[in-house]
Amino acid sequence: MEKSGQLWGGRFTSGPHEIFAEFNDSFRFDQRLFAADVRSSVAHANGLADAGVISREECDAIIGGLSQMIVDSENQANYFESNAEDVHSFIEGRLIDIIGDAGRKLHTGRSRNDQVATAFRLWLRGEIDDIDSLIRELQAAILDSANGYSDAVIPGYTHLQRAQPVLFAHWCLAYFEMFKRDRERLADCRKRLNIMPLGSGALAGTGYPIDRSAVAAELGFEGITANSLDGVSDRDFAVEFASVCSLLMVHLSRLAEDLIIYCSQEFGFITLSDSVSSGSSLMPQKKNPDALELLRGKAGRVIGHNVGLLTMIKGLPLAYNKDMQEDKEAVFDCVDTVSISLKAAAIVIENLVVNEDVSNDAATHGYLNATELADYLVKKGVPFRTAHETVGKAVLFAIDENKELNELSLDELRQFSDQIDDDVFDALSLEATLASKSAVGGTSPKRVAESLENARNYPTAA
Numbered sequence: 001m002e003k004s005g006q007l008w009g010g011r012f013t014s015g016p017h018e019i020f021a022e023f024n025d026s027f028r029f030d031q032r033l034f035a036a037d038v039r040s041s042v043a044h045a046n047g048l049a050d051a052g053v054i055s056r057e058e059c060d061a062i063i064g065g066l067s068q069m070i071v072d073s074e075n076q077a078n079y080f081e082s083n084a085e086d087v088h089s090f091i092e093g094r095l096i097d098i099i100g101d102a103g104r105k106l107h108t109g110r111s112r113n114d115q116v117a118t119a120f121r122l123w124l125r126g127e128i129d130d131i132d133s134l135i136r137e138l139q140a141a142i143l144d145s146a147n148g149y150s151d152a153v154i155p156g157y158t159h160l161q162r163a164q165p166v167l168f169a170h171w172c173l174a175y176f177e178m179f180k181r182d183r184e185r186l187a188d189c190r191k192r193l194n195i196m197p198l199g200s201g202a203l204a205g206t207g208y209p210i211d212r213s214a215v216a217a218e219l220g221f222e223g224i225t226a227n228s229l230d231g232v233s234d235r236d237f238a239v240e241f242a243s244v245c246s247l248l249m250v251h252l253s254r255l256a257e258d259l260i261i262y263c264s265q266e267f268g269f270i271t272l273s274d275s276v277s278s279g280s281s282l283m284p285q286k287k288n289p290d291a292l293e294l295l296r297g298k299a300g301r302v303i304g305h306n307v308g309l310l311t312m313i314k315g316l317p318l319a320y321n322k323d324m325q326e327d328k329e330a331v332f333d334c335v336d337t338v339s340i341s342l343k344a345a346a347i348v349i350e351n352l353v354v355n356e357d358v359s360n361d362a363a364t365h366g367y368l369n370a371t372e373l374a375d376y377l378v379k380k381g382v383p384f385r386t387a388h389e390t391v392g393k394a395v396l397f398a399i400d401e402n403k404e405l406n407e408l409s410l411d412e413l414r415q416f417s418d419q420i421d422d423d424v425f426d427a428l429s430l431e432a433t434l435a436s437k438s439a440v441g442g443t444s445p446k447r448v449a450e451s452l453e454n455a456r457n458y459p460t461a462a
C-alpha cells in the first residue's frame, strides 16, 4: 500500500515489507513533535522566501496550509490516523494534499536530519519550561509543609541510627536545596539545547542562501549550530536532559524513601493522606505508601533511559544514523515520568500530616543529646576528645539505667566529670540542643527561619 507522505520512493522498485515498516516507522510516537515541526517548517518557508528560493505567494500558501493543519489537528479526533513513516513525512504529505504543488517546495534546502534535530529541540525546550514550573510547585509545597510544622522536631539520622534532633522544616529545606540544583541544571541544559541545527542539510550544510540566524530568531533559538556534521548528529541535549531527569528522580526517590520510613508503624512520624495510599486486596488493615514507592521505582526507568541514550550514541559514526530515532521514546518517557512524578510528589507533601508528638518523642529518646553533653564539657575547658570519651561512658551507664542522659541525677552525671554542674540540664534540653546549631546552614530555629525566608525569595523565573 502507498505510504502517506512517502518521501523517498524514486529509486525503489518495491515497497517496504510490513514488518520493516512496523520496525522503521516512528509516526506512532513522534507525532508528538507535530506542532514543533509545523512551527519550524513555517520558519523554514519564511527563510526560503526571504532568500528568494520560493516566491512570497508560495510561502504564504505553505504557511496557510501548515496553519490549517494545526487547526484540523485540534478539531479532528482521528487526525493522526495515518500510515506515514514519521511526523515529517506526515506533515509534508498533508501539506501537499491541502495546497498542491507549492507544498512540494517546502523541503528545499533541508533534510529530515536537520529537521528532526530542530523540531526535537524546539519541543523539548517547551517541556523543560513546563518541568521547571512543576519543580517550583513541588518546592512551594515543601515550603508550605515546613511552615505548617515549623515547631516539629524529628530525629536526624546517620546510618539510619538516631543522631541529632533536627527541625522537620530543616529536613524539608534539604530537599528544597536539591530541587533548586535540579532547576539550575535544567536551565543549563536548556542553554545548550536552544541552538538551531536547521540549515545543516543532511550532513554537509545547505547551498541555498538561507539566513539561518533569522530563522533561528523566529523560532526563539539563541543561536545556530556551527558545524553541519555535528548539527545533525548531536544528541548531547537529549543525554543531558535525561541526566538532569535522572538526578531529579534520584532526589524524588530519596524523598520518597525518607517518607516511606517515616510513615511506617515503626517510626510513625508522618501519616500519609488516604488520597495517595493504597489498600491491600487481602489484608484489610493495610495502608500502603504506593505513591512514594512509585516515585522510588520510577527513578530506575529514567536512569535507564539516560544509560540507553549514551549507549545508543557511543558507537555511531558521523553523521546521522537511524539509531538516533531511538532518542525519541527515551526522552518522551523521561518527560512523562518526571512530570507525573513531580505532580504526585507535590500532592503527597501537600497532604501529609506530621505526628509531632511521636517525632518529638523519638527526637528526645536514644541519646540524641550526647554530642550536646560533650560540647557542654568543651565549654568548661575539657578537650573535645576527652569529653567524647567521658560522654561515651555516661551513655553506657545511662543505657544500663534505662534512662536518658538528662534523666540521670547530677550526682550520677558527676561520676564521669566533676566539670558537670546543674546548668547541664538546660544544656541538654531539646530546645538548647536545637538552638546551639546556630552556624549558617544549621538546624537552629533562627537559622531555619532565615533559610525559609531565603527559599521563599529564591527567584522563581525560569
Ligand code: ARG
Pocket (backbone or CB within 6 Å): 026, 030, 086, 112, 113, 116, 320, 322, 324, 325, 326, 328
Ligand atoms: N524519524 C527519523 C528520526 O527520528 C527522522 C530522520 C530520518 N532521517 C533519515 N535520514 N532517515 O531520526
